Every structure is written in structure tokens, then in C-alpha cells.
Amino acid sequence: MWKRFYFVTLVLWVPALSKFSPESVINKILDRLGKSLEYVSEHHDKINVDCLFGVVLAGAILDDTVGYPGPYQERARAMKAKTREIYAKTVPLMQKQTYWNYFAKHVVVPQLWSKLLKYKFSEFRMAYAMKSRVEALFSMKTYENYSEGFSDQCLSSVINSTLNLKPKTICRLSPKCEQFVESLEKGSGYILTHKLLLLQVARVRKCTMHPKILSTAIKKVCSTIYTETISVEYFMSLDDIFDLFLEQTLLCGYEGFADFLKIPWLEKIFEVQHDTGCFPVGVERRGKRETNEWADGCADHTTGLGTAVLSLYLNYIIKNTETIVLTSEWF
Numbered sequence: 334m335w336k337r338f339y340f341v342t343l344v345l346w347v348p349a350l351s352k353f354s355p356e357s358v359i360n361k362i363l364d365r366l367g368k369s370l371e372y373v374s375e376h377h378d379k380i381n382v383d384c385l386f387g388v389v390l391a392g393a394i395l396d397d398t399v400g401y402p403g404p405y406q407e408r409a410r411a412m413k414a415k416t417r418e419i420y421a422k423t424v425p426l427m428q429k430q431t432y433w434n435y436f437a438k439h440v441v442v443p444q445l446w447s448k449l450l451k452y453k454f455s456e457f458r459m460a461y462a463m464k465s466r467v468e469a470l471f472s473m474k475t476y477e478n479y480s481e482g483f484s485d486q487c488l489s490s491v492i493n494s495t496l497n498l499k500p501k502t503i504c505r506l507s508p509k510c511e512q513f514v515e516s517l518e519k520g521s522g523y524i525l526t527h528k529l530l531l532l533q534v535a536r537v538r539k540c541t542m543h544p545k546i547l548s549t550a551i552k553k554v555c556s557t558i559y560t561e562t563i564s565v566e567y568f569m570s571l572d573d574i575f576d577l578f579l580e581q582t583l584l585c586g587y588e589g590f591a592d593f594l595k596i597p598w599l600e601k602i603f604e605v606q607h608d609t610g611c612f613p614v615g616v617e618r619r620g621k622r623e624t625n626e627w628a629d630g631c632a633d634h635t636t637g638l639g640t641a642v643l644s645l646y647l648n649y650i651i652k653n654t655e656t657i658v659l660t661s662e663w664f
Contacts, residue, residue, distance in 0.1 A: 355654040358599070362647045363408050365603065366391075368610025369640040370415045372631075377423045380633040381625055382437045385423055387637025390583065391644040392416030393446035398648045405651055412644075417443070436485070439492045445537040450589060450648055455552065457559040457592040462567035466560055470521040470574070484527035487513060488534060495538035504535055504542040514542060517553045521561060526580045529554045533584065555585040559592060571601055576614050576624070579638035586645045594649045602642060607631060612639035 373380060373388060395413040399406060420443060427433045487510035494505045506514065514531060529551060534540075536547050558581050565571060571578045579602070586593040606612055611631035614624060624634040650657055 355650055355657055358596070359405060359647065359650055359654070361603070362599075362643055362650070363405065363412075365606060365610065366412060366640065366643040366647060367408075367415075368608075369606070369612075369636065369643060370412060370419065370610070372610035373636060373640060374415065374419050376627075376633070377419055378426055379625065379627070380423065380637070382427060382433070382441060383624075384633035384637030385420065385427065385437075386441045387583075387634075387639075387641040388416050388419050388423075389441050389443050390446055390587065390641040392420070392443055393448070394450065394587070394641065394644040394648050396447045397450050398644070398651060401648075401651055403651060405647075409647070409651075435489050435492045439496070439538070440488070440534055450587070450645075450652075452589045452591040452594070452649055452653065454591050455556070457556055457590065460556070460560045460563060462564040463560060464564070464568055466521070466564040467568050470561060470565065472521075483509075484513070484524070484531065486510070487531055488527075491531065491535050491538060491540055491542075495540045498539055500539045502538075502540050504540040506542065511542075514550075517550055518557045522574075522577055523580070525554060525558050525561070526577070526584055529558070529584050533587075551588055552590075555588060555590050555593075558585055559590075562593075571598070572605070575605060575612075576632070576635045576638065579612070579635060579642050583638055583642050583645060586642070586649070591649065594646060599646050602639065602646075606639060611636045 370388075370391075373384065392413055395409055395416060398409045399413055427437060487506060490506050490510055491504050495502050513528065517528070520528060532547055532551050532554070535542055562571075562578060562581050565574050565578075578598075582593045582598065607629070609629065609631075611627075611629065612635040613630045614626060614632040614635050624632045626632045
């Protein structure tokens with residue numbers, strides 16, 4: 334009884350799209366991204382590893398953007414250089430801290446994440462909002478078996494199996510971690526995004542696991558994530574899960590799923606971003622565990638995600654300036 338066909342609501346966004354040209358959106362993204370990077374740079378001695386990972390992903394995405402010729406190439410190159418600068422001055426400080434762990438040392442590595450980004454719309458757009466997905470997201474029972482700490486243990490297993498980065502290394506996972514990975518559509522919130530990240534880390538670390546076809550597994554997880562995102566947007570508000578929403582957009586958008594790169598969602602990101610360039614956690618009911626919140630109301634984890642997501646939108650729109658409106662699902 335709670336099912337709603339989501340595409341019906343999408344047509345309401347057509348007027349919003351019509352007032353933007355790709356060029357104006359690109360320039361606005363560049364301005365906002367520049368502010369975000371400057372903010373992180375100024376606070377580099379206070380950010381956590383997750384925020385730095387966002388900067389690393391932003392740099393990897395910008396690296397691909399710089400390779401695309403056009404009028405925005407030089408500004409993108411300058412921002413790519415800014416991510417390198419932040420990384421270079423932050424890592425020595427973090428290496429002195431106890432939280433400089435396997436994840437930081439073997440995953441927060443710029444050269445692992447650069448790739449050619451290609452985008453396409455999938456059948457995700459035919460998904461409908463479901464009240465049950467919202468209820469599961471905010472139910473404590475959902476998180477009884479799989480905590481963030483548990484997914485961290487599974488990530489450590491992948492890293493331990495691939496310290497030499499040899500291709501086709503077998504990922505040695507515990508039975509529970511194997512079950513966690515293989516139950517692709519189970520879970521909610523950060524459980525799903527961490528499951529996706531586990532698959533992505535396995536890929537960049539050249540590690541093989543079940544399911545063997547990573548691209549199929551990744552698509553299946555992103556399909557579930559998409560349904561969750563549109564369900565929260567329809568029945569509640571993206572403000573309620575803003576940090577999670579950014580993580581969902583980043584990880585699935587990085588896989589080339591253009592369904593996650595909606596112009597109305599970009600408008601929401603602009604709306605939430607502070608004038609200084611940082612991002613607040615928002616009023617979400619389930620916060621990210623490892624987040625430092627500052628006096629200005631911003632959070633390092635969310636700001637790192639926001640920076641990477643802006644880089645992703647920049648890449649996507651630059652590559653699709655001629656067709657983005659005509660091929661979008663809101664036209």
C-alpha cells in the first residue's frame with residue numbers, strides 16, 4: 334500500500350532544469366568546489382581519515398576531468414593540484430595518530446582510485462519509493478548483526494590479503510564477512526554503502542571474491558541504494574540523511590550510474606553547503622560514527638563527501654554538456 338511510482342514526481346522538476354544552462358551549472362560547481370577545497374585545506378590539521386579519503390576521491394575524479402579538453406580544463410587542473418597539496422600536508426600529521434590504520438595506509442591512496450569515468454542511465458529510474466525502505470533505514474533491528482565496526486573488519490581482511498597488490502589474489506574473508514558480501518541486497522544505510530565500498534576496495538586492491546563478477550554485484554547494491562534514497566526523498570527529506578545521501582551519490586555515481594547525478598539533487602547540495610564551502614551533517618537520525626563536528630556546524634566526514642560529490646558532478650556535466658538535458662529522466 335505504500336508503493337509510489339517515483340517517475341511521476343520527476344516531471345515536476347522540468348521548470349527547474351529549464352532555467353539552467355550547463356555552462357552556468359559548471360561555473361557554479363567550480364566556485365563551490367573551490368571553496369570546499371580551501372576550507373579543507375585550512376582545517377587539514379583537524380580532519381579525520383574519512384574526510385581525507387573524500388579529498389583523495391575528489392582528486393581522482395578531477396584527474397579524469399583534466400584529461401577532457403575544454404574551457405574548464407585549467408580550473409580543474411588547479412583544483413586537482415589543491416587535492417595533492419592537502420594530501421601532502423595532511424598525511425604526515427595523520428601518521429602520528431593512532432587512527433592511521435590499514436584503511437588509511439592501503440586505501441586512502443590517490444593512485445588507486447583514478448579511472449576513466451563513463452556514465453549511463455540504468456533501469457534504476459523505474460524504481461518506486463517504498464515506505465518499508467524508510468522504516469528499515471531507521472529501525473535499530475537493521476543494525477543488530479552488521480555494525481560499522483564489523484564492515485571495517487571485513488575491509489581489513491581484504492587489505493591483509495592484498496598487501497603486495499598482485500592481480501587475482503584471493504580475498505580471505507571470514508564466513509560472516511563472506512555472508513555479508515554475498516547478501517548484496519540486505520541491509521540499509523551505511524551498511525549498504527560500506528558493502529559497496531568493500532567491493533570497490535577489492536577491485537582497486539586487485540582482489541577476487543564471491544560474487545566473482547564485481548560489476549554485476551556493484552550494480553545490484555547501487556540498485557538497492559537508489560530505492561532507499563528516493564524513498565527517503567519521497568516520504569521524508571534528504572535533509573534527514575544528508576551525510577548518507579552524499580555517500581550514496583558518491584560511491585554509486587563513481588560507478589557511472591547517472592541516475593544518482595540528478596540536477597535537483599545538485600540543487601539540494603548547493604542549498605545545504607555553507608558559504609565557507611563546508612557541509613553540515615544535517616538533521617539525520619543516524620549519524621556517521623567517525624565524524625568531527627566543528628563550532629561552525631560543519632563536519633569533516635560530510636565535507637569530504639561533499640567535496641568529492643561536487644567533483645563528480647563537475648566531471649559528469651562537463652562530459653555531457655551537449656546532451657545532459659535531452660537525455661535526462663526529468664526532460
